[in-house]
Amino acid sequence: MFTNSQMRYVMRESFGVFWRMKGLSIASTLIMSVALLMLALFTLMTINMRNVARSLRSEIEMDVFVKEDMADEQAQSLRNRLEHMPGVESVTFVSKADALKEFREQLGPDSDLIDVLEENPLPASMRLSMQETHRQSDQLAMLASYIREQTEVDEVRYGDQWVSRLEQYIRIFSMLDVLVGGVVLLSALFVISNTVRLTVMARSRTIEIMRLVGGTNWFIRMPFVIEGAVQGAVAGAIAIGALWVMHHYAVRYVHQLVFYDRIQVIGFVVLCSSVCIFGAATSLRRFLQL
Amino acid sequence: MGGRARGYGVTETIDYMQAVAEERHPIVSIYHVTKRYGRRTALQDVTLHLQHGEFLFLVGSSGAGKSTIMRLVYMEEFPTEGQVTVAGFVSTRMKRSKIAMLRRKVGLIFQDFKLLEDRNVYDNVAFPCYVTGANGTYIKKTALDVISRVGLYGKRNNLPSELSGGEQQRVAIARALVNSPHVLLADEPTGNLDPDVTREILKLLFQINAAGTAVIMATHDHELVRKYGHRIVHVEQGEIVKDEHAMGAREVLDARRALVAGDPGGPEIIAPPPLNPETGRR
Numbered sequence: 001m002f003t004n005s006q007m008r009y010v011m012r013e014s015f016g017v018f019w020r021m022k023g024l025s026i027a028s029t030l031i032m033s034v035a036l037l038m039l040a041l042f043t044l045m046t047i048n049m050r051n052v053a054r055s056l057r058s059e060i061e062m063d064v065f066v067k068e069d070m071a072d073e074q075a076q077s078l079r080n081r082l083e084h085m086p087g088v089e090s091v092t093f094v095s096k097a098d099a100l101k102e103f104r105e106q107l108g109p110d111s112d113l114i115d116v117l118e119e120n121p122l123p124a125s126m127r128l129s130m131q132e133t134h135r136q137s138d139q140l141a142m143l144a145s146y147i148r149e150q151t152e153v154d155e156v157r158y159g160d161q162w163v164s165r166l167e168q169y170i171r172i173f174s175m176l177d178v179l180v181g182g183v184v185l186l187s188a189l190f191v192i193s194n195t196v197r198l199t200v201m202a203r204s205r206t207i208e209i210m211r212l213v214g215g216t217n218w219f220i221r222m223p224f225v226i227e228g229a230v231q232g233a234v235a236g237a238i239a240i241g242a243l244w245v246m247h248h249y250a251v252r253y254v255h256q257l258v259f260y261d262r263i264q265v266i267g268f269v270v271l272c273s274s275v276c277i278f279g280a281a282t283s284l285r286r287f288l289q290l
Numbered sequence: 291m292g293g294r295a296r297g298y299g300v301t302e303t304i305d306y307m308q309a310v311a312e313e314r315h316p317i318v319s320i321y322h323v324t325k326r327y328g329r330r331t332a333l334q335d336v337t338l339h340l341q342h343g344e345f346l347f348l349v350g351s352s353g354a355g356k357s358t359i360m361r362l363v364y365m366e367e368f369p370t371e372g373q374v375t376v377a378g379f380v381s382t383r384m385k386r387s388k389i390a391m392l393r394r395k396v397g398l399i400f401q402d403f404k405l406l407e408d409r410n411v412y413d414n415v416a417f418p419c420y421v422t423g424a425n426g427t428y429i430k431k432t433a434l435d436v437i438s439r440v441g442l443y444g445k446r447n448n449l450p451s452e453l454s455g456g457e458q459q460r461v462a463i464a465r466a467l468v469n470s471p472h473v474l475l476a477d478e479p480t481g482n483l484d485p486d487v488t489r490e491i492l493k494l495l496f497q498i499n500a501a502g503t504a505v506i507m508a509t510h511d512h513e514l515v516r517k518y519g520h521r522i523v524h525v526e527q528g529e530i531v532k533d534e535h536a537m538g539a540r541e542v543l544d545a546r547r548a549l550v551a552g553d554p555g556g557p558e559i560i561a562p563p564p565l566n567p568e569t570g571r572r
Contacts, residue, residue, distance in 0.1 A: 003423035020408050209404055212364070213418035213465070214393035 006219065014226035017203065024202055025231070028195045032235035033242070035191035036272055040243050040260075042184045046177050048257055053170050057135045062128040062144065062158040063094075070152050075124075078152045082126055087134025087143060092127045096120050123154065137164045189275065192232075196279035199231075200224060200287070207287045217288050224280040232276025236269040317342045317473050317504045318363055323372035325358055325528075332358045333528045335372070340473065340506060345499045347515040348508040350525035356508035359525070360477045363506065364396050365389050377472045394422055397466030397474040397503075401481040403458045405450040405465075411437060412446045415464045422469060436464045440494060456487035463494060467503075474498060476507040480514070488514065 002010065018025045064082065066075060075093070082091050094102070099122040104111040130140070140163060144156040200207075210220045240260070247259045260268065318340040325333040333355045340346055348356045361367040362374050365384060374381040377395040379388065405414050416433040424432070437446050440460040442453075450458050459479055466474055476495060480488035492514075499505045509515060515522050524532040 003425070005420060005426050005429065006423040008426070009420040205404070206406055209406060209417070210421060211390075212393060212398050212404070213421055214390045214469070215421040216387070216390040219390075219421060 002219070002222075010219070010222045010226065013223040014230070017223065018227060018230070021199075021202065024199060028199050029231055029235050029238070031195050032192050032231070032272075032276070033238040035188040036236055036239035037242050038184055039188040040239050040268060041246070042181060044243060044247070044260065046181065047260075049173060049177070051256070051258060053166075053173070054132075056166055058132075060130055060135045060140070060158065060163060062130065062140065062147075062156060064126040064128060064147055064153055065123045065155040065157070066125060066152050067154045068123065070124075074152050078150060079126060081150070082128060082147070085143065085146070087131050087139060089129045089131045092129075094125045094127055096122055096124045099123070099125065135163075137167050192275055193279040193282070196228060196276055197283040199227075200280060200283040204287060207284070211288070220288060221281065221284055224284055225277050228276035228280035229273045232273035233269050235276070236272030239272075240265055240268060316340050317344075317377055318506070319373075319375040320359065320362065321373045321375070323362065323369040323374060325355075325362065325367065326370045331528055333362075333369075336525075336528070336530055337372075338523060338530060338533075340504055342472075343499070343502050343504055345496070345505045345520045346507070347520055347522045348506055348525060349510070349512055349515055349522055350508075351510055354525045355528040356510075356525050357477055358528075360475050360506070360508055363473075363475055364398060365392055394418070394469050395472045397463075397469070397471035399459070399462050399466050399474065399476040399479045401478040403450070403462045405458055405461055407450050410447050410449055411442055411453070411461050411464075414450065414461055415468055418465060418469050432468055433464075436468045439467070440464045454487075455483050456490060459483065459487075459491055460494065463491070463498070467498060471503060473504040473506065476505065478509055479507065480509065480511070492518070 064078075066078065070078075079091055079093060082088060097120070100114065100120050103122060104114055107113065134140075134143075137160065140158050141160065144158060144160075147153055147156050207220055244259065247257060251257045316339040318338075320336055320338040323333055323336045324331065336355075336359065338359070348359060350356050358367065362369060362381070363376055365374070365376070365379070365381060368374075368381050368384070376392060379392045379395075384392075406417065409417075412433060415437055416429050419429040419433060434443070434446070437443050440463055442457060442460055442464065445453060445457065450461065453461065462479075474495070479495070480491050483491060495505055495507060496518075522532075522534040523530055524534070
């Protein structure tokens with residue numbers, strides 16, 4: 001598409017301008033980094049909050065208490081049926097003795113209270129852990145009511161109030177997240193596109209002269225595209241770097257906080273770069289009279 | 291890039307080359323052109339031809355339509371009606387992507403010089419060469435050559451801000467020349483310059499013309515153009531009201547050569563009598 005000298009020229013122009021207009025370039029890159037930092041920070045917070053929600057949801061279990069006088073075969077057949085019910089990941093049998101042991105552990109230092117009891121009052125149960133896709137409260141309620149109909153079953157508990165409250169919080173949080181996320185994203189795009197437009201406008205004379213001396217639109221666009229790509233990537237990298245430092249300190253206080261993995265970091269930088277290229281190309285349209 | 295390199299379509303190239311061979315087509319041809327901006331009519335049925343190697347002053351007060359004619363020639367604007375043909379490019383058949391190719395055949399000079407303030411003289415002059423994709427050695431040689439021709443070799447590393455107005459206009463002229471254009475368009479090139487510098491710039495334009503490049507210079511200075519006896523086209527309110535001293539291209543060329551070769555201060559040249567419109571002879 002371009003001859004060697006044109007290519008050399010384009011490269012020199014792309015990076016030369018960055019240097020020639022140091023002040024403007026540095027300022028605009030930093031402004032972009034701040035906007036991108038906000039975006040990256042928000043996204044990371046979302047990821048972490050979702051992790052918290054997921055780990056809370058993973059604690060959702062269903063206890064199926066069986067009747068006192070149940071024979072082993074009956075228990076086994078119930079267990080088989082439970083295992084094949086939709087959404088059930090695994091079934092653990094908790095015998096009366098196990099239940100007492102767990103209770104003792106929960107009581108801790110007060111566990112000697114139990115010794116007062118003459119017999120073990122705790123019933124045996126089947127503990128169901130649920131598949132990730134079947135942890136919604138309505139699904140759980142349906143499953144529970146179905147299990148209750150089984151003859152061997154005395155009682156089903158899964159903390160239904162707790163689950164529905166958790167769900168409510170997650171719903172509100174997700175809505176707020178989308179709303180605030182949208183605002184953050186739009187402001188970031190707004191800041192970036194305006195910053196890019198300013199850097200393009202600062203060189204409107206160069207563009208005009210290039211057109212007058214016979215530069216093709218692609219030739220005129222190329223330095224801006226390359227510059228935009230580099231500037232976007234640098235701004236994205238600065239934002240990610242700053243966020244990493246913040247995360248590095250925050251993780252001392254909250255150990256579970258995760259950071260972006262390598263692919264996400266690369267994706268973010270590439271995205272920043274693309275946004276800047278797009279911004280530069282659209283800002284140029286006006287000057288190139290397309 | 292090959293055959294496409296200089297941007298002519300095959301048909302246009304053949305038309306144009308035949309025309310040149312037969313000396314039939316002018317280098318610039320504005321044919322019954324009307325240009326309107328909304329309701330305002332900037333040009334009304336203008337017809338004007340410029341021969342290869344001709345020098346033409348386009349005279350009129352500001353707002354008369356001179357700049358519009360110029361813009362039509364370098365195809366920054368297109369006619370509302372009529373047709374403009376420049377170096378084989380036809381406005382009615384022009385694709386946007388071809389405009390860049392046309393601009394490489396047309397040198398442009400403006401009142402405000404339009405130099406890149408952050409680049410030195412050499413870079414400003416070499417700028418159009420990079421655009422066309424010439425090779426590095428050629429660019430250097432040509433740019434330095436043109437800079438010498440406008441007398442700025444010693445200042446090739448200076449920034450425009452370090453030059454006088456006249457020198458800046460010379461840089462602009464050098465930049466316009468560097469791609470060996472067929473026609474040079476100068477829109478009020480001396481508008482910001484004092485009389486002495488104006489004369490220098492004019493002389494430079496005459497020299498360029500003497501070397502064979504056709505030149506159109508737009509100006510509002512009636513007095514200035516009278517002195518040199520070139521073809522003068524008067525534009526008023528979007529119409530051509532008078533076309534003086536319409537000499538043959540060859541005669542103009544000879545006259546220019548005489549001026550350039552002779553006393554550089556330049557006695558005025560007596561123009562040959564105008565053509566008889568009926569016979570086409572003097």
